[in-house]
Amino acid sequence: MTENAEQRAKHLLYDENGNPTRDRPWIFRTYAGHTSARASNELYLGNLSKGQTGLSIAFDLATQCGYSSDHPIARPEVGKVGVPINSLDDFAVLFKDIPLDRMNTSMTINGTSMWLLALYVALARERGTDEKLLQGTTQNDLVKEYLARGTYIFPPEAHFRIIAEMYEYALERIPKWNASNICSYHLQEAGATPAQELAFALVTAIGVLDVLKERGHFTHEQFERCVGRISFFVNAGIRFVEEMCKMRAFAELWDEITRERYGVENERYRLFRYGVQVNSLGLTESQPENNAWRIILESLGVTLSRNARCRAMQLPAWNEALSLPRPWDQQWSLRLQQILAYETDLLEYPDIFDGSHVITSKVDDLKSQARAEIDRILGMGGVSAGIETGYMKSSLVRSMSERVSRINAGEQIVVGLNRWTEGIASPLLSGDDGGIFKVDGDSTRETLEALERTRATRDGERVKRALEALKQAARDGSSMMEPSIECALARVTTGEWADALREVFGEYRPVTGIEGQKLTLEDDRVRALRQRVDAYAQRAGHRPRIVVGKPGLDGHSNGAEVIAVSARHVGFDVIYSGIRLTVDEIVASAVEENADVIGISILSGSHRELGAQMMEQLAAAGASDDIPVVFGGIIPQDDFEELTNLGIRRVFTPSDYSLTDIMERIMDVVEEQEG
Amino acid sequence: MAADLEALVDRALDGEKLAIARLVSVFEDTRVDAPSRRREVLQHLAARRTRKARFVGITGTPGAGKSTLVGELATRLVAGDARVRVAVLAIDPSSHISGGSLLGDRTRVRFPVGDRRLYFRSQASDQELGGVSRTTFPVCRLLYHLFDYVFIETVGIGQSEIEIQQVADFVFLVLTPLGGDGVQFMKAGIMEIPDAIVLNKCDAVDAARKSYHALRASLSLSRPGEEHLVRIFRTSATTGQGLDELSTFILQLGQDAIGRGMPAKERYFLEKWVRDEYGRQGLRALAARGGAAAVMHAGDFEAAQLQFASEYQQR
Numbered sequence: 001m002t003e004n005a006e007q008r009a010k011h012l013l014y015d016e017n018g019n020p021t022r023d024r025p026w027i028f029r030t031y032a033g034h035t036s037a038r039a040s041n042e043l044y045l046g047n048l049s050k051g052q053t054g055l056s057i058a059f060d061l062a063t064q065c066g067y068s069s070d071h072p073i074a075r076p077e078v079g080k081v082g083v084p085i086n087s088l089d090d091f092a093v094l095f096k097d098i099p100l101d102r103m104n105t106s107m108t109i110n111g112t113s114m115w116l117l118a119l120y121v122a123l124a125r126e127r128g129t130d131e132k133l134l135q136g137t138t139q140n141d142l143v144k145e146y147l148a149r150g151t152y153i154f155p156p157e158a159h160f161r162i163i164a165e166m167y168e169y170a171l172e173r174i175p176k177w178n179a180s181n182i183c184s185y186h187l188q189e190a191g192a193t194p195a196q197e198l199a200f201a202l203v204t205a206i207g208v209l210d211v212l213k214e215r216g217h218f219t220h221e222q223f224e225r226c227v228g229r230i231s232f233f234v235n236a237g238i239r240f241v242e243e244m245c246k247m248r249a250f251a252e253l254w255d256e257i258t259r260e261r262y263g264v265e266n267e268r269y270r271l272f273r274y275g276v277q278v279n280s281l282g283l284t285e286s287q288p289e290n291n292a293w294r295i296i297l298e299s300l301g302v303t304l305s306r307n308a309r310c311r312a313m314q315l316p317a318w319n320e321a322l323s324l325p326r327p328w329d330q331q332w333s334l335r336l337q338q339i340l341a342y343e344t345d346l347l348e349y350p351d352i353f354d355g356s357h358v359i360t361s362k363v364d365d366l367k368s369q370a371r372a373e374i375d376r377i378l379g380m381g382g383v384s385a386g387i388e389t390g391y392m393k394s395s396l397v398r399s400m401s402e403r404v405s406r407i408n409a410g411e412q413i414v415v416g417l418n419r420w421t422e423g424i425a426s427p428l429l430s431g432d433d434g435g436i437f438k439v440d441g442d443s444t445r446e447t448l449e450a451l452e453r454t455r456a457t458r459d460g461e462r463v464k465r466a467l468e469a470l471k472q473a474a475r476d477g478s479s480m481m482e483p484s485i486e487c488a489l490a491r492v493t494t495g496e497w498a499d500a501l502r503e504v505f506g507e508y509r510p511v512t513g514i515e516g517q518k519l520t521l522e523d524d525r526v527r528a529l530r531q532r533v534d535a536y537a538q539r540a541g542h543r544p545r546i547v548v549g550k551p552g553l554d555g556h557s558n559g560a561e562v563i564a565v566s567a568r569h570v571g572f573d574v575i576y577s578g579i580r581l582t583v584d585e586i587v588a589s590a591v592e593e594n595a596d597v598i599g600i601s602i603l604s605g606s607h608r609e610l611g612a613q614m615m616e617q618l619a620a621a622g623a624s625d626d627i628p629v630v631f632g633g634i635i636p637q638d639d640f641e642e643l644t645n646l647g648i649r650r651v652f653t654p655s656d657y658s659l660t661d662i663m664e665r666i667m668d669v670v671e672e673q674e675g
Numbered sequence: 676m677a678a679d680l681e682a683l684v685d686r687a688l689d690g691e692k693l694a695i696a697r698l699v700s701v702f703e704d705t706r707v708d709a710p711s712r713r714r715e716v717l718q719h720l721a722a723r724r725t726r727k728a729r730f731v732g733i734t735g736t737p738g739a740g741k742s743t744l745v746g747e748l749a750t751r752l753v754a755g756d757a758r759v760r761v762a763v764l765a766i767d768p769s770s771h772i773s774g775g776s777l778l779g780d781r782t783r784v785r786f787p788v789g790d791r792r793l794y795f796r797s798q799a800s801d802q803e804l805g806g807v808s809r810t811t812f813p814v815c816r817l818l819y820h821l822f823d824y825v826f827i828e829t830v831g832i833g834q835s836e837i838e839i840q841q842v843a844d845f846v847f848l849v850l851t852p853l854g855g856d857g858v859q860f861m862k863a864g865i866m867e868i869p870d871a872i873v874l875n876k877c878d879a880v881d882a883a884r885k886s887y888h889a890l891r892a893s894l895s896l897s898r899p900g901e902e903h904l905v906r907i908f909r910t911s912a913t914t915g916q917g918l919d920e921l922s923t924f925i926l927q928l929g930q931d932a933i934g935r936g937m938p939a940k941e942r943y944f945l946e947k948w949v950r951d952e953y954g955r956q957g958l959r960a961l962a963a964r965g966g967a968a969a970v971m972h973a974g975d976f977e978a979a980q981l982q983f984a985s986e987y988q989q990r
Contacts, residue, residue: 155913389738506913530773541704543774543799568775573799577781584788589781592795594696622693 013350022348025341026303027104027312030330031277033058033083035443037093037450040083045097046327052334054104055136056314057094058082059116061553061604064151065580066112066498069447073582074495076609077553078444081324082108086451086495088126088488091119093450100129105136106181106275106312111153113140113180114162114484115497121174122488131174137231137275140166140180143204146387146508147396148190150555150579153498156384158505160211162480167208168217169481171226178231180208181275188235189281190558191400194246195366197235199373200383200392202253205230206374207383209262220263227258228269231311236301237279238294242366243301245359247308249366250274275312276302285321285634285654287416288435289426292318296336303340306351313337318428321654323436323636324605397561404562405521408659417657436636451493458491466490467500474504525660526570532667533571536674543573544670547595549586550579551614554604559632563599566659567666583610587617590627596670602633611646628669632662680712684719687821690760690791695821699796702817703810707984713813714977717820725820726760729928732843734806734829734868739849740875743912745826746784751922752824753792762794762818765828766808769799776800794822805838806830809951812842812944816976819937824925840868841943845928847908849873852886871906873921878911941976942967948980953987960987 008014015021030047032055033040044055059082062074068086069078078084085091100123109116117138124131142159145152152159166179184192184201192200209227212218218226232250236243251272258264278298283291295315302310315333317325325333340346353359377386386392406412413419429435470483480501487497537543548564550557557579564576575593577585590598602610611631618624624647631643632652640651649669656662680701686694701712733741742765749761763784769776778797786793798808806829818825829839839846848869874887890907908924910917946967949957961983964970970979 534774537705537774541706541709542700543776564777568770568777569773571770571773571775573769573776573778573797575778575781575797577779582788588692588786588788589795591692592696593778593797594693594700626693 011349013348023306023309025337025347026310027054027275028052028334028337028341029054029056029106029275029312029314030334031056031058031108031314031316032330033060034081034324034437035079035083036446037083037085037090038446039079039443041094041096041098043327044094047330047334048098050331050334051338054106054312055098056106057108059107059109060084061151063116063494064109064111065553066115066153066494066502067553068493068495069444069451071495073553075444076606076613077604078447080605081554084447085116085119086447086493087454087491088119088122089454089491090447090450091123092126095123100124100127101133103135104312106139107137108139110139110142110145110149111151111159112494112498113138114166114480115488115494117166117170117177117179118481118484118488122485125485126489133176134174135176137178137181137233138166139183139233141183141204141233143200143207143383143387143392144183144186144190145555147200147393148186148556148558150557151553152508152555154501154505155508156387158501160207160384163208164211164215164217165479165481167212167226167229168215169479171218171222171229175225178229181231181233182208183233185233185235185277187396188237188279189556190396191398191403192396193399194242194249195369195373196395196399198246198249198253198366198370199377200386201232201234201250202257202370203374203377203383203386205232205254206257206261206378210382213262223262224264224266224269227262227264228266228271230273232272232274234274234276234302234310235279236276236298238282238298240297240301240304242362243298244305244308244353245362245366247274247302247310248305248353248359248363249370251308252363253367253370272308273311275314276310277314278302278316280316280320282414283316283318283321284414284417286421287423287426288319288322289428290416291316291320292332295333296340299336299340303346305353306349307354319435321634323438323634326433326437329437397565400558400562401565404657404659407657408521409523414657417655434636434638436638438636454491454493462490463487463492463496466492467496470497470500471504474501521566521569521659523660525664529570529660529664529667536667536670537571540674543571544596544667545573545575545593546597546599546666547575547577547586547590547593548599548601549577549581549589550601551581551583551586551610552602552604552606553580554602554606555579556603557601559603560599560601562659563601563632563662566663567599570660570663570667583613583617587614587621587623590618591621591623595627596673597666598627598629599666600629600631600633602631602635605634607631607633607635608639608642611643611648615647626673628673630666630669632656680715681719684716684723688720688723688725692791692794695794696796698817699814702813703798705810710977710980710984713816714975714981716817717975717977720817720820726823728762728815728819728822728825729845729925730815730819730825730827730843731925731928732827732829732839732846733849734839734846735831735849735873735875736851737831739831739851740912741828741831741849742784744849744873744875744910745828746786747912747915747918748922748925749784749793749824749826750786751918752926753790755922755926757792759824760792760794760822761824761826762796762822763826763828764796764798764811764814764818766798766800766806766811766830768830769801771802774802800830803838807838807842809948811838812940813976815842837868841940845870845925847871847873849875850886850890851876869905871908871924873908873910875910875912877909877916878913938971941971941979945971945976945979945983949983952984957987960990 012020032043060079061077063085067074069084107116140163163180170177170179182201182205184197187197187200254272255270258270264270317329317333319329410418466487470487473480473483546567548560550560564574567574628649630650631648635651635653643651650665652662683694683698687698733745735741745763752761753759767778776799800808803809827843846869908917908921949961
């Protein structure tokens with residue numbers, strides 16, 4: 001000891017030998033993956049060479065929803081929002097030249113989480129890497145999938161079992177693996193307030209731990225360690241002081257819950273460990289350069305307070321509201337992390353908020369709100385009941401509607417969107433590529449060919465046996481983890497693995513959560529629009545009928561829900577059928593309902609493919625002239641012309657934030673149709 | 676227009692969805708001259724060989740699983756007999772502020788796309804309190820000719836769902852085990868409406884058994900003196916339990932089992948229509964003409980509407 005404890009300065013950090021020190025930075029990640037296993041591998045190697053210290057893998061929607069790339073519903077989505085993975089062969093390409101025993105890999109994967117973990121373990125086995133050394137996370141949080149993101153496959157009960165079996169496998173075999181990651185990120189994207197984010201995430205964790213406890217596969221000692229493996233993945237919004245307080249509230253509540261509810265004695269296992277992706281919801285399409293500042297401020301919320309600092313951070317890119325980021329955009333975001341961690345003095349201090357009355361009071365306020373909400377949900381039977389009754393979903397849709405109402409009314413200022421909207425055009429958008437990223441349309445072929453090769457060269461008998469064993473385990477309640485690894489080694493495909501379990505567990509259809517929701521927006525324009533709608537109803541003999549739908553696998557339903565609620569708000573009869581619909585289903589609805597207009601929401605970048613399919617199907621039903629179609633979503637300006645040529649009548653993007661405006665323009669379409 | 680409607684009728688009889696959908700819109704049309712177009716459609720239908728649908732009402736609280744149940748039953752009915760055609764009419768509430776509505780039931784019912792034998796249509800309640808829409812009965816008059824079975828799924832607010840009894844031939848009340856809604860229904864007098872009860876979501880075995888017996892007991896209290904207690908079906912969409920039994924029961928609902936024939940329905944809904952359109956004064960005028968039964972003698976429902984409207988306006 002060079003200094004004893006009394007002599008230590010309160011503003012310094014000391015290492016175990018008593019020498020002043022600074023903290024090690026969090027893990028730097030970038031959420032990445034696109035096109036194909038090969039292209040993504042190149043991207044990862046590039047990012048790692050720039051100083052990124054962990055991987056965060058984005059999978060395409062087909063992989064997330066358990067379809068192989070050649071399934072009809074998968075085809076328009078292959079490689080769009082992430083990397084397509086069909087079999088262990090793709091995985092081997094994805095991790096080429098990346099040492100699994102020295103990499104920390106986070107996979108944003110939920111419905112097919114067990115499958116992807118099985119592939120990772122299988123790859124390690126084939127490479128002769130010691131499984132015990134594998135480090136990383138499978139996101140595996142179904143609650144937010146049911147509530148906000150939509151890539152669930154199985155009913156809640158079946159999936160809680162899958163999560164539990166992954167924990168049971170991981171605890172001794174791959175002890176540094178986080179089998180799941182309680183993910184409140186998407187809850188905030190879906191409109192959750194800080195207290196809701198706290199409460200919903202914590203009841204989800206309680207849901208997982210209760211299941212693990214009830215299954216009784218662990219001794220208490222093992223269970224404590226397992227509690228220590230629970231990690232979280234949160235969102236950090238622009239109100240960064242409140243967000244910082246939220247993180248402190250998280251840490252304190254988690255300590256309380258693990259101690260009181262689960263009797264965890266070892267302090268180490270009660271630590272609140274979390275990764276973060278800062279908020280994308282607040283990023284704007286208009287004046288996108290402003291997003292760079294937003295990202296910096298948001299990252300402060302999760303780094304400033306040492307007691308509640310993230311373990312890993314990934315930042316969105318400034319142009320995320322426009323398209324997927326290009327490698328340069330990701331590099332720019334990575335540089336921000338490096339500057340924050342290495343240039344500033346952030347990592348040199350103990351917690352700089354300890355002792356602040358203001359912060360303590362704010363944290364206490366959030367905690368008591370969250371506790372009340374936690375009690376309410378536990379009172380109705382816990383997180384599964386909260387999902388199945390639609391309670392949690394409707395709370396979120398309500399919060400979202402309120403947020404949108406505030407922005408529309410100008411009560412919540414968003415710079416460049418509803419205030420100070422005039423400005424000099426951004427030079428960032430004037431490059432040859434317009435500042436956005438486009439997936440090479442031809443790249444699907446490479447993925448499909450690889451899939452065919454795998455199918456042609458594998459041992460068909462072994463595949464059959466492996467799938468039978470998987471189904472058998474699913475039925476008799478034994479662990480599906482080892483059978484899944486055997487499936488991976490046998491070159492079973494993603495679609496085959498998921499289909500086998502669909503056969504046993506069935507597929508889940510959730511409540512939409514929009515029933516009974518309303519907007520608070522009331523102004524002269526809304527009233528005028530209602531009169532216009534009423535006048536139409538008088539003339540036409542019926543209220544305008546709109547079918548709102550989300551085709552394809554993208555499950556981010558917020559946009560479609562807000563449009564559905566808004567349309568009713570101004571007097572439309574709205575037929576809303578939720579997510580994961582095929583184009584055929586949406587067209588069939590529109591035809592059977594004799595709709596006056598169809599509104600389609602697409603965020604996955606497959607608007608061109610889906611637009612073409614839509615118009616073909618309408619033509620086949622003989623309704624192309626009768627039912628006009630409008631599109632909304634993350635659609636680059638460059639694609640407007642192509643969509644217009646297809647016959648799409650209006651295209652809305654995130655810069656069309658005024659709901660009244662959108663509804664007026666949809667009403668224009670309805671009236672044009674009157675002839 | 677005349678030729679148009681006739682062509683639509685032929686295409687609809689052929690099972691073409693777009694044609695059916697357009698005809699339904701004719702029967703939902705709220706404009707004053709719409710009954711004459713409806714009349715024309717019905718005349719075209721009368722000149723052709725058509726079906727004679729049975730109307731099955733499905734009522735019960737939100738969350739009881741009505742829509743999923745209807746979807747399962749409809750799919751089973753067509754699977755059992757290739758000639759059978761089934762329509763679903765699902766009613767959801769309208770907003771009192773804007774008049775608009777969110778019709779979300781399609782989420783729960785997933786018919787195979789392209790199957791001509793199944794048709795689903797959502798209706799907004801249009802601030803009606805009876806559990807069905809003002810246009811439900813007119814639309815049923817059309818669907819009667821085009822389908823063999825029509826399921827009418829009510830708003831399901833748990834009270835004042837009385838009207839379903841007037842429009843349907845047979846009414847099922849859907850309850851969930853230990854939902855506590857049994858008591859609510861008893862209070863609201865709804866227990867007196869159903870011809871049979873479906874205890875749905877019976878996957879939770881214990882709860883289901885308890886509820887079944889509690890329900891039996893409360894039924895004998897709320898409907899004293901009835902010879903036969905109404906039948907209780909136990910079903911689960913998750914496990915498929917009881918669904919075959921229930922769909923077989925529906926298949927066997929012969930025409931003779933139908934208590935409420937079309938003339939009675941027409942009289943009821945004519946009177947209701949007069950009340951909606953012309954209020955108490957209208958009702959007095961109707962009574963002065965000898966009531967709905969007398970006015971109906973002028974011909975069919977639509978003719979009676981047209982005639983009453985023109986006489987009332989001349990007054």
